[in-house]
Amino acid sequence: MTVDPQADFFELGGSSLSAARLVSLARRELHTDITLREFLDKPTVAHLAALVERKRCAVAEKRGDNSG
Secondary structure: OOOOOOOOOOOOOOOHHHHHHHHHHHHHHHOOOOOHHHHHHOOOHHHHHHHHHHHHHHHHHHHOOOOO
16 A cells, blocks of 8 residues: 555544554654654654654754764
8 A cells, every 4th residue: 555645644544543653653663752743733644754854853963963
């Protein structure tokens, strides 16, 4: 199954419970501090990926790590 990165999570059949599970999984597996509210602001794969990238860059900047 291919999912359009811009497709809405809820239009694809997601629920608030599955959104909470997804955010929890992303926090644990991707080591980011994404909040459910941030994901729900625009619930798409593309937005989730951008959030992860932004959070990782912010952490790297705080550490002074320029590698990415």
